[in-house]
């Protein structure tokens with residue numbers, strides 16, 4: 001969700017806010033000036049209008065910031081600026097990076113208006129400063145030590161973090177960003193793509209140290225100059241856009257088939273979402289059967305195929321679904337045999353989600369041998385990806401790939417034929433890469449709020465990679481590619497409060513209690529219009545089936561409702577058995593919920609923080625309906641009494657990724673609306689996964705299917721693209 005904030009406060013309002021502040025005359029050269037500062041995920045802009053003595057109007061453009069973080073803070077920041085008439089504002093808790101960017105941008109505008117652009121930085125006191133910042137990890141703050149000597153940042157050490165419990169991305173930010181901050185002597189350097197939240201926390205730690213050393217962090221935000229060079233790369237057969245799972249698997253099969261391959265990856269590391277998964281579905285892999293099933297087949301593939309066709313309700317894409325079923329085992333074997341991939345067991349922790357008898361269909365990557373590290377959602381297996389990519393790269397001297405290089409558009413000739421890819425590197429250099437064919441592997445559109453709203457009418461909370469912003473799909477569309485089942489529901493299996501409290505305003509146990517109250521099925525559940533969740537059950541009794549039924553919906557959220565009496569009783573008599581048993585998959589914060597029946601004396605404190613962070617609301621039905629834009633009559637009916645105080649706790653679904661995609665045929669060739677293919681353009685992984693699914697429904701929910709598709713589609717596309725060069 002992004003927004004351009006254009007609320008403008010008038011001088012009159014300013015005066016009423018600022019009271020009777022005395023202003024010097026001739027401080028500024030009257031006019032309108034725009035300054036910019038590096039925010040969480042964008043360049044934030046502040047446009048301020050100055051009279052000779054004061055700021056009379058200010059507009060913030062935070063359109064590139066996540067609305068739930070920076071976007072929501074912008075109005076408050078604007079008010080603070082008008083009140084203080086300077087960049088010395090408090091900022092907004094939970095949006096530190098955006099706040100710092102706004103301060104820097106305003107300071108830039110003030111410097112222009114006062115003609116002091118080249119002012120010296122405020123002097124810093126030497127020392128090593130210990131700081132902390134909320135980051136991606138849900139189990140605690142990131143902590144670090146910053147050494148300052150002779151007005152320079154000389155060392156940054158991260159001493160504690162919980163980001164890497166979920167995946168590798170903290171290490172990527174740490175190893176790449178810290179040297180860049182020190183080299184540029186600036187916290188205005190770009191965050192590392194793929195690790196923006198960890199990067200933001202590191203920058204916030206450095207900013208806090210600068211402030212504690214007596215400086216102003218906003219003076220340390222100058223962004224290093226970007227290159228405007230355009231470089232050409234040519235002589236390639238196959239260009240792979242995105243080196244997550246499906247991209248690097250395409251790269252491997254294209255290289256093995258003899259093609260000269262170039263890969264580009266926007267993030268600071270390969271792997272994408274595919275780096276943090278448990279593992280793929282693999283039907284009758286010979287290697288797995290040999291190792292774990294006495295060489296015997298372990299699933300009836302016809303049964304899987306028929307169930308699948310029944311599920312999607314059409315055989316329109318039968319040729320593709322046949323590949324997904326009948327080649328899932330052999331694709332896995334191909335990568336095991338040729339690129340040394342390794343998997344452990346069958347079934348493992350998770351059987352099929354929907355057909356209990358398919359108990360062996362899901363396998364799991366073998367964890368890194370050295371430390372057997374497991375993340376929250378699966379084993380560390382980037383080492384396997386890297387080894388495979390290295391092997392494929394070595395298959396031809398020409399083969400190459402680049403990280404931190406973001407594809408922006410397809411290059412075409414005058415007849416509209418695809419001739420390559422235009423991409424921009426983190427240092428600003430533009431690359432025009434020519435090749436005979438292009439494979440799109442950018443992992444869907446979970447990171448694109450506008451596209452999510454267009455497709456579903458709602459944004460989606462994410463635990464997946466937000467680098468995946470639909471660029472691949474848009475590139476395909478730009479040359480006439482059609483989409484297929486774009487509105488298949490995104491992958492959602494995890495529920496939590498919508499605004500996870502990552503700072504230490506609550507203890508881990510208090511956070512666990514809040515999550516349990518918000519997500520338990522043992523409460524009256526209210527939908528976003530104010531009605532009891534679902535249409536059949538108007539009695540107000542718990543109906544957990546309804547909750548599960550809509551758990552795949554985008555923007556999935558509902559409210560658990562409690563009356564004042566129920567809250568008072570919870571304080572005294574504790575949680576119910578059901579609520580005390582709630583556990584949060586993947587996004588639990590490490591705390592323990594007390595046993596059912598144990599008094600919760602600090603419940604008021606927990607609720608206060610929940611209300612402050614927009615995770616809960618308190619009021620009469622009338623007040624709640626107003627606050628949450630619900631139908632008052634429906635809400636009053638659902639809650640029971642117009643004069644009673646109620647509490648609504650929000651529960652939200654978190655998505656791994658989107659599923660709807662470009663339309664492809666059984667060779668992974670992108671198809672046009674008229675069904676003809678674009679011969680040298682392919683799409684794999686989530687950029688083509690709609691073809692195995694159904695518009696408006698949850699994705700084919702067998703278990704491991706999404707990851708399996710990266711192997712099947714990757715192998716087919718790489719070989720098909722390589723074949724075009726012959």
Ligand SMILES: Cc1cc2nc3c(=O)[nH]c(=O)nc-3n(C[C@H](O)[C@H](O)[C@H](O)COP(=O)(O)OP(=O)(O)OC[C@H]3O[C@@H](n4cnc5c(N)ncnc54)[C@H](O)[C@@H]3O)c2cc1C
Nearest residue numbers: 242244245246266272273274278407443685686704706707
């Ligand atoms: C936490 C988690 C757990 C999961 N668990 C499972 C599981 O156990 N089993 C399963 O089947 N599925 C699982 N999934 C889903 C599965 O991971 C995905 O469906 C699959 O990894 C998608 O692969 P992909 O190659 O399409 O996307 P990715 O692996 O995400 O790769 C896309 C790549 O493209 C890059 N990129 C994006 N835009 C650009 C651009 N413009 N230029 C260059 N590069 C770009 C990205 O940085 C990324 O590296 C899980 C997902 C998550 C997030």
